[in-house]
Amino acid sequence: AQSVAQPEDQVNVAEGNPLTVKCTYSVSGNPYLFWYVQYPNRGLQFLLKYITGDNLVKGSYGFEAEFNKSQTSFHLKKPSALVSDSALYFCAVRDSGDNFNKFYFGSGTKLNVKP
Amino acid sequence: SAVISQKPSRDICQRGTSLTIQCQVDSQVTMMFWYRQQPGQSLTLIATANQGSEATYESGFVIDKFPISRPNLTFSTLTVSNMSPEDSSIYLCSLGGVTSTDTQYFGPGTRLTVL
Numbered sequence: 325a326q327s328v329a330q331p332e333d334q335v336n337v338a339e340g341n342p343l344t345v346k347c348t349y350s351v352s353g354n355p356y357l358f359w360y361v362q363y364p365n366r367g368l369q370f371l372l373k374y375i376t377g378d379n380l381v382k383g384s385y386g387f388e389a390e391f392n393k394s395q396t397s398f399h400l401k402k403p404s405a406l407v408s409d410s411a412l413y414f415c416a417v418r419d420s421g422d423n424f425n426k427f428y429f430g431s432g433t434k435l436n437v438k439p
Numbered sequence: 440s441a442v443i444s445q446k447p448s449r450d451i452c453q454r455g456t457s458l459t460i461q462c463q464v465d466s467q468v469t470m471m472f473w474y475r476q477q478p479g480q481s482l483t484l485i486a487t488a489n490q491g492s493e494a495t496y497e498s499g500f501v502i503d504k505f506p507i508s509r510p511n512l513t514f515s516t517l518t519v520s521n522m523s524p525e526d527s528s529i530y531l532c533s534l535g536g537v538t539s540t541d542t543q544y545f546g547p548g549t550r551l552t553v554l
Contacts, residue, residue, distance in 0.1 A: 356539060367531055367547040368482075370440075375540045414481065424539035425470055429482045 326351045328398075328415045330430035337405045338438055345400040345433045347415030355417060357398040358427070359389055362412040371413075374398060385409070405437045441466045441534055443546035451552045452522055459518045460549045462532035467512035470535030473505070476548070477528045487535075488515045522553045 328349045337343045349355055359371040372383025379391045389400045400413060413433050419426040442465040452458050462471065473485040485505055486496045494507040508516045519526050532546045 358542070360545070365550070367443075367445075368533075368545040370542050370544060373542060418539065418543075420539075425472070425487070425535035425543065426484065427482075427543055431481045 326417045326419050326428050328357070328417045328428060328430040330413075330415055330433045332433050333431070334434045334436065336436045336438065339407050340404050343402050343405040343409070343435065343437070345413050345415075345435060347398045347400065347430060349396050349398060349415075349417050351417055351420070353420035355391075355396075355398075356424075357389075357391065358416040358418070359383065359387070359398075359400050360414045360416060360429075361385075362414065362432075364411075368414065371400070405435075407437050407439050410435055410437045440542070440544050441468065443532065443534065443544060445532060445546040445549050447549060448547065449550040449552075451554060453554055454523055456522055457518055457520045458522065458551060459516050460530050460532075460551075462515045462517070462546055464513045464534060468534045469512065469537070471509065471515045472533045472535060472543075473507065473515070473517045474531045474533060474545075475528045476531065482531065485517070485530075519551065522551075524553045527551055527553045 357374045360368040362368050371387050372381050374381050374391045382388045387402050415430040416427045444463045446461045471488045474482045476482050484497050485500045486494045488494045488507045488509040490509045490512050506518045529548045529550050531548045534544050
């Protein structure tokens with residue numbers, strides 16, 4: 325079965341510093357991995373996805389993620405954090421085969437960016 | 440990407456009552472999904488709603504508690520029946536993709552508080 329794990333409940337970073345939000349995955353078949361962000365009182369917004377190809381995926385709002393097959397990781401990164409990046413971040417993996425529309429979400433990581 | 444709206448955006452309800460949440464999309468989609476996000480938790484899939492057929496429920500969710508309608512390709516409703524405080528959550532609808540590389544997009548969510 326597919327699953328993702330986000331080992332950190334919370335990440336604190338100072339504005340202007342680089343940030344990393346961690347995600348590891350366990351899949352059967354090809355890993356189709358996603359990052360979503362949830363701002364307070366808002367729904368989930370899509371940031372980026374890895375399907376195949378280049379291991380470094382660029383997404384919205386200056387975020388990028390690095391797919392590492394040997395470490396089964398898909399960490400979210402940003403070179404310079406903004407206070408407005410403070411939000412809840414979810415890693416997700418989709419199911420394989422005919423169930424590809426079923427997503428499995430991580431537990432979420434709260435990112436706090438301090439001025 | 441499609442524009443997804445949900446009504447109501449939030450509600451406070453009394454124990455034992457029912458609430459129907461609407462999800463409207465600005466384009467036709469085959470598969471729609473309903474998720475629940477309990478306070479401080481990740482997203483859990485409730486059911487898949489296909490137009491013209493019965494919804495398919497995930498383990499732990501039943502039709503009597505969460506009846507779903509899907510009258511056409513742009514609209515779905517989720518009813519939370521006989522509510523208890525444990526039903527206090529954010530409920531989100533999402534759109535399925537046509538292929539396994541498609542992104543799944545989410546509505547803004549309905550924040551439900553049951554007293």
